[in-house]
Amino acid sequence: MSSGLFLDGEPWVDWSWVSTHIPTILGYLGQHVEFTVISLAGGIVIALPLGVAAQRRRGLRLPLLGAFGTFYTIPSLAFFALMIPYTGISDLTALIPLTLYNVLILLRNVTVGLDEVPADVLDAADGMGYRPFARLLRIELPLALPAMLAGLRVATVSTIGIITIASVIALGGLGELIYEGFIESFRTPLVVGMVLCVALALVADVSLAAAKRLAVPWARSG
C-alpha cells in the first residue's frame, strides 16, 4: 500500500529476494529481448519492401501509411486483448501487434530515407549503367540507411516500453516483475523490472547509435 517514499521503513530493494530470484529475472529479461528482436525483425522484413514500393509509386504511399498508421493508433493493451480470441495466450498475441507498430515507424523512415537520396546521385548511377535493382541495393538503400537506422532506434525503445504492457495479460517479459510489484505491494520486483527495462532500452539505443556511426560514418549525427 502507498504511504510515501519509504513505506513503513520498507526498503526499495530487498537484495535477498533479488539474489534468490536471479533465474526468474533473467528469464523475463530473455523473453523481453526475444519479443523485441523478433518484432523488430518482422517489422523490417515487412517495412523494407513495402517502403521501397511506396517510395516508387506515389499512389501506394498514402494507403500503406494510412493502413499501418491505423494499427498504430490502437492502444496496445486493446490490441493484445483483441488478438486473444485468435491467437490465444501465446507469443503471437504479443508479437503481431508489436510487429505492426514497428512497421509504421520503419515504413515512414524507409520512404523518407529513400526520398532524400539526391536526384543527381540517382542520375549518376543510371549513367554508370546500374540496373534498377542493383541501384536500389548498392546506392539508394545505403544512402537511406541513416534515416532507417534513426527509425530503428525509435522503434526499438518504443517496443521495449510497450512489451511491459503485454505482461498484464501474462504474456511474459520484464513487465511481469512490474505487475508482481503492483499486485503484491512489493517494491523490489517493481524496481528490478523498471531498472532492467530502462537499462535494456538505453543499451539498445546506444548500440544502434554506435552501429550507425560504424556503418555510415559520413552521415550527420541525429
Add this chain to the structure above:
Amino acid sequence: MNRKLGPRWLLAGLAALAIAATACGSTPSSSGSKGTITVAGFNFAESSIMAELYAQALEHDGYTVNRKLRLGPREVVGPAIKSGQIDLYPAYAATDLEYYNSGAGEASGDVNATVQKLNARLQPLGLEALTPSAAVDQNAFAVTKATAAKYNLTKLSDLAPIGNQLVLGAGPECPTRPFCLPGLQNTYGIHFKDFKALDTDGPATRAAFANGAIQVGLVFSSDSDLNKLGLVVLQDDKHLENADNLVPIIRTTLATDEVKSVLNKISANLDTKTLITLNGQVELNHQDPDAVARAFLQQHNYFA
C-alpha cells in the same frame, strides 16, 4: 585491417540476429513423460498457489506440465479451457457453477449438490470437476472497522437501509457476476451510491479503503491480512455466497484415473485454515507461490 563495417554487413547482421532469435524461440519436446497438461490459474495469489500444487504434484508423477499462471478472471479462463488452450484449473464450486450455467441460480450451500450440478453443466463441454476440497474461499464483502462501528454493521442485510450512502469497490467483473452486484441488489436490496472498478482484494481496493474512496469492498474470505488492514467481513446472512469449495476442473480427455488420484489427494489435504496460512506466506512474507507450494508438498511427503 581498418575496414569500417559497411551498410550491407549491418543489414545481414540484423537478418542473422532475427533468424537466431526465431530459432531460440522453439521449445524442445520432452520424451518419456506420461503426457502434457497445461495448468492455469486466476490472477490472484491463492489461485497461483493452487495451480502450483497441482502442477508440481503432476510433474512429480511423471507428467510434463505447462503453466499459465495469472491467466485472468474466469471470463478469460473459462473460454480458454473450453477451447482446449488449457487443460486444468483450480475452480470454486459455486461460482464456477454459476458461470457455466450463465447465472441460473443453481448453486447452494451444499457442496456435493453444487458439484453434481456443476458436472452436469461441464459434461457437454468435455470437462469435469473432480472431488471438492474442504478448503473454501468465498467472495466476502468487507468494511473498515470504523465504518462498521459508525453504522453498527455485522451482517450484509445491515447495509440495505444505508446502501445509497456507500460506494462499493470490486473487480471490474463484479457488475456482471450474479454473486456480486446483481446479487446484492436482488437478494439484499442494497443499492449502492456508486461502484468503483478496482481489483478484487488487490492493492487498488486496499488503497481505496485507506483513502475513503470506497466504504464496502469485495475481498476473499481466505485472505490472510484482512485483520491487519483493519477490515471486517460482513456476515452473509442471506447466503448469497454459496459453497465455494476448491475443486479441480479438468478436460475429460486428460482425466485419467492416475491424474484424478493425484489431484484428489491434494484436495483432501487442504482445508480453509491451511489455505489462509499458505496465502499468508505469499501475501505477508513475499514468498513465491511455487516455493510455498513446494514446501507444502514436501511437508506432506508428496515427493517421498
Add this chain to the structure above:
Amino acid sequence: MDFLHGVWLWFTNGSHWQGSDGIPTRLGEHVHLSFEAVVIGAVIALPIGVGLGHYGRFGNLAISVSNVGRAVPSYGLLVIAFTVFGLGDGPIVLALTALAIPPMVTNSYVALSEVDPDIKEAARGMGYRELVQLLRIELPLAVPLIMAGVRTSAIQVVATATVAALVAGGGLGRYIVDGFAQFDYTKLFAGALLVAALALATELLLSGLQRTLVPKGIRLLTASASRRATAFKTA
C-alpha cells in the same frame, strides 16, 4: 460484421452515455488527465528546452536526459506513482507529465539551436537586446518545431492515459480494462476506437492551432523541420 454491428449497438445504447461509467464521463476524465499532464509538462519542458537551445549549452545533456525519459516504460511509471502516492488522479498526472516532458524538451532545444545564426547576427547588428531578440526573432521561427513537439507529446499522453486504468484510474482505458475482465469484447473495441478517435482529434486540433499561430512566411520557411516530428508510442 456481426461484431462491428455489436459495436455500433454499443455506441447507440443510451445507457452508455450516462452515469459514472458513461462515455461523456470517461472521455472527460481522459481529457482532463491528458490536458493537465501536457500543460504542466510544457510549463516545465519548454523553458528548459528554449533556454538551452538559445544559449547552445548542455545540449547533449538535454538530449541524453530525454533519451532516458523515452526509455522509461509508461506502465511501470504509473505503478511507481501508485505505489508511492496511492490512488487518485494526482499520481497519474504526475506519471503522465514525466512522459510528456522529453519530446517537448528535445524539440524545443533543437528548434532554438537550429535558428539560422545569420538571422541572429543580423538581429544583433540591428540593435536588438538579447531577450527581445529571443522573443521576437528566435521564438517565432522556432514555433513550428516546438509545436510539433507539443503535438507529439499530447498524442503520446492521450494514448498512454489508457494505461492509467490498469492502476485503477479512470478515463477511456477503463472500457478496455473492464471489457477484458468482463470478456466483453464489444466494450473493449469501443474503448479502443474512442481512444484512437481522441488521439486523432488531438492531432487535428493542435495542427489547426499551429496553423493559426504561426505566420505564413515562417511556416513556409520551416516546413521541412516540422515534418520531422516522429510519433513515439509508449502505450
